[in-house]
Amino acid sequence: MSVRKWARIRSPWLIHFNTGGCNGCDIEFVAAITPRFDVERFGIKLQGSPRHADVLGVTGPITMQITKRLVRIYRQMPEPKFVVAIGTCATSGGPFKDCYSVHGGVDTVIPVDVYIPGCPPKPEAIIYGIAKLLNKLSGSGSGGEDNGGHTQKT
Numbered sequence: 001m002s003v004r005k006w007a008r009i010r011s012p013w014l015i016h017f018n019t020g021g022c023n024g025c026d027i028e029f030v031a032a033i034t035p036r037f038d039v040e041r042f043g044i045k046l047q048g049s050p051r052h053a054d055v056l057g058v059t060g061p062i063t064m065q066i067t068k069r070l071v072r073i074y075r076q077m078p079e080p081k082f083v084v085a086i087g088t089c090a091t092s093g094g095p096f097k098d099c100y101s102v103h104g105g106v107d108t109v110i111p112v113d114v115y116i117p118g119c120p121p122k123p124e125a126i127i128y129g130i131a132k133l134l135n136k137l138s139g140s141g142s143g144g145e146d147n148g149g150h151t152q153k154t
């Protein structure tokens, strides 16, 4: 395993973006990164800038209004980059699917690496999903050097 890959797996920096959800998932996401769950023991750290982030955690359905901003944030992230869809809205559009102003889930706009279902998913599920991503990066399978548009259901 290369030093870069080793460092990436042990210190994934995360950025969070709400694309138009009800904030239920955001509250659970914020809970997941508090000291109670202590994700920093896995090296996971919240970042304010997409230019410093490895993983984009998206909550909410993809509204037409937010699409360009989401794509811009995704493009600002350095390669290799990974996307985690958090909650039913982000995975499929959820209750907003087929709404006139909604495209659907995150994968209608950018490639998704891990899906975390739930409305909203509990902090444990969010941590589990991110751990699955790290597992995937450390495994011999896909991931690690680029995201290649691959997808995985958790």
Ligand code: SF4
Pocket: 021, 022, 023, 024, 025, 026, 059, 060, 061, 087, 088, 089, 090, 094, 095, 118, 119, 120, 121
């Ligand atoms: S999945 Fe549920 S809790 Fe999360 S943004 Fe959608 S409606 Fe809200």
